[in-house]
Amino acid sequence: MSSAEETDEQEIAEKSDEGPGLLLWLTAAGGIGMLAAVFIFVPTERTEGIVQRIMYFHVPCAWVAFFAFFIVFICSILFLWRREREWDIYAHASAEVGMLFCSLVLITGPIWAKPIWGIWWTWDPRLTLTLVLWLIYAAYLMLRLQTGEGSTRAKYSAIIGIVGALDIPLIHFSVLWWGSQHPSPKIITSEGIGTGIDNSMGITLLVSLGAFTLIYFLLVSLRVNIEKMKDEIDRLKKQRLYSH
Amino acid sequence: MKNLGFLFAANLAIWGGIVFYVFTLMKRHRDLRRDLDLLKETLNKESSK
Numbered sequence: 001m002s003s004a005e006e007t008d009e010q011e012i013a014e015k016s017d018e019g020p021g022l023l024l025w026l027t028a029a030g031g032i033g034m035l036a037a038v039f040i041f042v043p044t045e046r047t048e049g050i051v052q053r054i055m056y057f058h059v060p061c062a063w064v065a066f067f068a069f070f071i072v073f074i075c076s077i078l079f080l081w082r083r084e085r086e087w088d089i090y091a092h093a094s095a096e097v098g099m100l101f102c103s104l105v106l107i108t109g110p111i112w113a114k115p116i117w118g119i120w121w122t123w124d125p126r127l128t129l130t131l132v133l134w135l136i137y138a139a140y141l142m143l144r145l146q147t148g149e150g151s152t153r154a155k156y157s158a159i160i161g162i163v164g165a166l167d168i169p170l171i172h173f174s175v176l177w178w179g180s181q182h183p184s185p186k187i188i189t190s191e192g193i194g195t196g197i198d199n200s201m202g203i204t205l206l207v208s209l210g211a212f213t214l215i216y217f218l219l220v221s222l223r224v225n226i227e228k229m230k231d232e233i234d235r236l237k238k239q240r241l242y243s244h
Numbered sequence: 245m246k247n248l249g250f251l252f253a254a255n256l257a258i259w260g261g262i263v264f265y266v267f268t269l270m271k272r273h274r275d276l277r278r279d280l281d282l283l284k285e286t287l288n289k290e291s292s293k
Binding site for chain 1: 273276290
């Protein structure tokens, strides 16, 4: 084993062992701040009552899912363009975390809808398109599980990653274009930013969005570490094979 | 406190989901760490022969 390879190996081992450090503490602080804002700071909404507090989790989950899939879109384009494994790793990690949050959106939405709309689910454009998004990235992750040549799999995954993200603007504008049982945007409206929501609710929502975004970065960094360790193991296995 | 159960269920789903995912990541990390250490040890033994 050459000294350069040993140094690379040590770097990966050290990085995977040292953990996320500052990001972990920031996420923990963000999480505590969010829970304090949601359960102590913000008053109970008049019409919906206590169940409206689900919004401070449901909306950030949707934001993180869309952001994660947007990152998949960017990293997939960069991978197809430059063919660097690094972009494939980030796309894969972001897709997995995005799927977690997209699943949470599809779980918390019906839990909020039942007491407010009286139904768990309706085939409304926004809800249906969100389910379609979930199915597209489920296919993406299933393709990732298939064995086969790494670069071919990465190439097809990248194409699905790009096509899937095109659903995100459709989801966002569906409530404006086709009408919907789902509420229209409240933060950014045609009258300006934050005009459709009370100040304390807006602040709480922003704190939640920040905290969930930090959770996203923490989970992606952990997932990227795992993928890099897998690559390192593959490299060492090949090295061992060729040395015999 | 009407509909408190729904708020509880939503929180349970979110935090339960995130914690479960973190545990799966930690398990995968631990298993890979063990494989990596074992592989390095084998390579070192083989190179010293």
